[in-house]
Amino acid sequence: MVLFAGVTDVVKWVQATSLETILEGMVEYLEADFRRWPAFEKAPRVASHSDVGVIELMPTSDGELYAFKYVNGHPANPLRGLQTVTAFGVLADVASGYPLLVAEMTVLTALRTAATSVLAAKYLARPDATTMALIGTGTQAEFQAIAFRTVLGINTLRVFDTDPAAVAKLRRNLEPLGFEIHTAASAAEAVDGAHIVTTCTADKANATIVTADMVQPGQHLNAIGGDCPGKTELDATILVPGSVFVEFTPQTRIEGELQQVSPDFPVTELWNVITGDAAGRSSRDQITVFDSVGFAIEDFTMLRYLRDSIVGTAFARDIDLVVDPDDPKDLFGLVAGSNAPVPA
């Protein structure tokens, strides 16, 4: 039997466990998998493009477990009341090839993006950071806020969005949780005085959400929204050799802020900082940039964490995705009813 965790299961699991506990666990799992980064198979996304969006498969394996995520990106979906991005994923056993877990990953991807951001900031931001600018208060914003407070103690937010309703939504969601929230009138005002600047805007364009003159010494830029070809958020002059940290270089050059610089622009992969093989922040005043696009290994980690968390609990169900005939060579007997048991 294969384990299934649908949206209901994952939401109930989060509510029963608390976002904070889960994000802490995810950061711990991510850190462990980033430490063994070379052990993973790394393949490009397998994309199917249409006029209105893209459907992608993101596979990876560590030799014991195999995982892939299915994810779509359809910018016009919200006009029809649908999510821009939905996702689900599968974890499988490399030794048998059998699937182990099928899970919703829309919620899980929101959590993994926040967990990856805070893992990077743990190594790259100034250790005494207390204030975060949040530019773009859409789907990802609250998860970022909770992750940064849980792991780094950031309780003060300076928020900006071009859509006042999105800001109101964020305040409604986060004020009851005790965050100190300052609504800024511009991106510049949000950035001013923040120790960490998180950009998570949705506009699919080469936008300049943060210009070079806004950025202050010592800030860590957590650039999430520049995550597909033709979609960036930072002024290219902010990207300075030695200051840019990425997940998987070949993918970030295509999808991240790196689109704006030359193909040989020097970057540091985050896993090298976590293992100690590369330097992170070099000085108190350095401006660091985590150019995040999301990589398959992080989704692998999420499925691994989810499975470890829900196996044997009420937050997962069994589904009969794999046949189990008495005689493995007699599939016909199973179909015809003579090679019992048909799985219940």
Next chain:
Amino acid sequence: MVLFAGVTDVVKWVQATSLETILEGMVEYLEADFRRWPAFEKAPRVASHSDVGVIELMPTSDGELYAFKYVNGHPANPLRGLQTVTAFGVLADVASGYPLLVAEMTVLTALRTAATSVLAAKYLARPDATTMALIGTGTQAEFQAIAFRTVLGINTLRVFDTDPAAVAKLRRNLEPLGFEIHTAASAAEAVDGAHIVTTCTADKANATIVTADMVQPGQHLNAIGGDCPGKTELDATILVPGSVFVEFTPQTRIEGELQQVSPDFPVTELWNVITGDAAGRSSRDQITVFDSVGFAIEDFTMLRYLRDSIVGTAFARDIDLVVDPDDPKDLFGLVAGSNAPVPA
């Protein structure tokens, strides 16, 4: 909500509908999709290899529907009571990127292989064929027999397998259905006098199951078991220019009997025969070969057929694989419980 068809659902659907009716429907759907072959996106399989097997993703799209199949191949699995090959698949809506159907595909793949074989034979075998040799009586054999009887009226089988238990299993499954079965003492004896020769052996090797001297004028060879690198079944000298028909040439050159000949060996793609743009059998005495490896479009067709067949019936269930918050931008509210409804 996403439709789910597990093993139980598919088996019950087959039993309630009859294999014959389903195979006829599948051949009809396959024929329609082969006719519009150029409309499909064709990508190579995305394979993850390990010492003991392979896990593959096989995606395709016709611009309206997108599908992928997950399939493993683990030759040592039967020693542990597991299937060598298991599969499941997903059908999705290109316009929204949302998944529509998650389905088991182990049974479905067995049916699609048989349906594709008989579709090819319908165009390539002599129209008066009445007898089929079945070499290899493993998982695929009975499905081939039923498909060929249903669509082409073949009721006489000449069977051979190195494993007497596998032959006994086939007789036990097919004799009650009225097949006339002759158990041959060798592959040569099975081939002798047959109008169609189906090879579906499991041994992962460059084997020569059928040698050139066995083959008789006018026979159609339905070569199924040569389907991955290093695995072939036919004597290479049987492959004569003008006689070899394939699904998707680049893939068959890597996985099929074509491995044994030069990379520029001329072949005909089956869809061209079906549309009438290429000749099939050129004479009553020609020996034709369908070098079948299985292609993603056939799996797409199976998912399309399954969905059309089971939507709105008791043979499918809803699963909550995709979030559905009231406010599509407020995923956090859904997780936190304030952006109801959580899907039931």
